[in-house]
Amino acid sequence: MFxxxxxxxxxxxxxxxxxxxxxxxGPTANVVSDHDLTSADPEEKPFTAKxxxxxxxxxxxxxxxxxxxxxxxxxxxxxxxFYSVCPEVLASYMAKKCGNIKVAVDPFCGAGGNVIQLxxxxxxxxxxxxxxxxxxxxxxxxxxxxxxxxxEFIVGDFFTMANxxxxxxxxxxxxxxxxxxxxxxxxxxxxxxxxxxxxxxKTVAPKILLHLPKxxxxxECLKMCNGIGAEVRKVENVFMDRYLNSTLLYxxxxxxxxxxxxxxxxxxxxxxxx
Ligand SMILES: C[S@@+](CC[C@H](N)C(=O)[O-])C[C@H]1O[C@@H](n2cnc3c(N)ncnc32)[C@H](O)[C@@H]1O
Numbered sequence: 001m002f003x004x005x006x007x008x009x010x011x012x013x014x015x016x017x018x019x020x021x022x023x024x025x026g027p028t029a030n031v032v033s034d035h036d037l038t039s040a041d042p043e044e045k046p047f048t049a050k051x052x053x054x055x056x057x058x059x060x061x062x063x064x065x066x067x068x069x070x071x072x073x074x075x076x077x078x079x080x081x082f083y084s085v086c087p088e089v090l091a092s093y094m095a096k097k098c099g100n101i102k103v104a105v106d107p108f109c110g111a112g113g114n115v116i117q118l119x120x121x122x123x124x125x126x127x128x129x130x131x132x133x134x135x136x137x138x139x140x141x142x143x144x145x146x147x148x149x150x151x152e153f154i155v156g157d158f159f160t161m162a163n164x165x166x167x168x169x170x171x172x173x174x175x176x177x178x179x180x181x182x183x184x185x186x187x188x189x190x191x192x193x194x195x196x197x198x199x200x201x202k203t204v205a206p207k208i209l210l211h212l213p214k215x216x217x218x219x220e221c222l223k224m225c226n227g228i229g230a231e232v233r234k235v236e237n238v239f240m241d242r243y244l245n246s247t248l249l250y251x252x253x254x255x256x257x258x259x260x261x262x263x264x265x266x267x268x269x270x271x272x273x274x
Contacts, residue, residue: 002089003239004248057082067113068141075141078133081111083179086242090238091117094171094175094209094248098122101168105205107158108172114211118171121148126165136212162200170201173211173230186217191223198230202253210249214238221249229254 030220033195060082064071065086077085086094096106104118109127111134119125119142129135132155142148154161174192181187192212201208208230212221218235225232234250 086113105167
């Protein structure tokens with residue numbers, strides 16, 4: 001069961017309930033792809049990579065259809081992606097929340113959980129990751145979901161290459177630091193570099209939707225956003241299988257309203273002079 005509850009607003013009813021496919025036990029053997037991950041054309045070259053299903057990732061592998069409903073069609077994940085990918089039902093929910101836009105950006109795209117769902121809804125998606133292996137996985141997985149052609153893949157560091165991308169919205173999960181994040185009672189926004197991500201993100205798109213750990217300090221997030229000229233529009237708690245799973249933070253850049261304020265101030269000034 002997937003439920004989202006508005007954390008800031010008055011006690012609203014859960015907005016969406018989507019039954020998740022039940023998953024059975026399966027073989028621990030590696031999944032092998034038919035596609036060459038280094039090629040844009042799936043039929044061009046022979047296979048060069050395999051999914052990483054180890055003892056550590058088996059727990060996540062058992063929930064593979066929650067991560068990707070088409071997992072058994074050949075989706076590939078490395079160890080880190082098994083625990084960091086955004087589950088499909090949530091990635092789809094996040095995409096639907098973007099409204100009427102054309103270009104969506106995920107600057108920390110990983111193996112493609114978010115970008116695939118964004119590409120199903122929008123004309124164009126820009127997918128960036130600092131790790132070239134992740135881009136290969138995201139390319140491969142987007143081919144399985146038949147959205148490869150809508151995605152522009154870039155290997156690079158968001159903080160140094162942000163000036164090369166522009167979009168209407170950023171939808172992303174920054175690095176949470178692995179499953180260990182669960183052992184800390186509260187995570188501050190600075191621990192995840194959210195200040196830096198939002199400050200740079202604002203220059204790329206006016207709207208930012210962040211998928212964050214369940215134990216993120218929400219009050220600190222509100223304070224931090226105020227300090228960097230961004231506004232938190234909404235915070236949602238995400239429940240999966242009745243357990244608190246993660247947090248969604250909807251942020252909007254204040255630049256536009258600041259510009260409007262300046263224009264209004266100038267008009268007032270001119271009227272006063274006259
Ligand atoms: C939590 S994962 C993203 C998962 C993704 N949303 C999904 O659903 O598959 C975060 C990703 O950020 C990437 N990353 C970390 N630092 C980065 C940077 N400075 N620029 C771009 N990508 C970065 C990591 O390689 C990792 O793949």
